[in-house]
Amino acid sequence: MDIERIGVSIEESLLNEFDSLIKASGAKNRSEAVRDLIRQKLAEEKLTKPDKRAVGCITLIYDHHKSALAQKLTDLQHHHIMEVIASTHVHLSHSSCMEVIITKGEAENIKLLSEQLAAQKGVKLSKFTLMPEEDAV
Structure with a gap:
């Protein structure tokens, strides 16, 4: 080079x-x-180009006691089954959990999933990272 x-x-x-x-x-x-x-x-x-493929990570910290929140987060991931390739759930305290969701697919779909997850009542913090898939291989 x-x-x-x-x-x-x-x-x-x-x-x-x-x-x-x-x-x-x-x-x-x-x-x-x-x-x-x-x-x-x-x-x-x-990542601003249409139909751009990407890999990403969505990290959420949420209130474990918020009514049906865990089920809503799971349902959203199932709705985006083509983008979600793995997730890990960690208990941080009696009332707080962390979910780390690894994604791969069209950047716009991953971004939409991230926004939908972050908007759920009871999600305290959300961090979203997205990278072009071609740069990850």
Whole structure:
């Protein structure tokens, strides 16, 4: 793989913040950090295309005692059976559970599932990660 060298002009305050970010993230140097940011932005852009295939992870923390919530979450996953490839349920406390749902399929369908799950009454926190399928193989 050939490496091209480029120059970038950045104001000092922004560069100082970037250097702090690099240090905190564990990146080896500025070049590595810039490459990572470019890859991330390109991956995000790929996901805006129609019918884009993706892999993802939906993480939920919810109230175990909320009436019929666990059943509603399961029903939504069954409704999206073509996208849900695995899920794990963990008891965090007497009243809180975590569900991690691994997905694969059309990005729009996975995003819809994530939104539907997060909107359920009793879901306390929701985090959604999506990546282009082609970048995952």
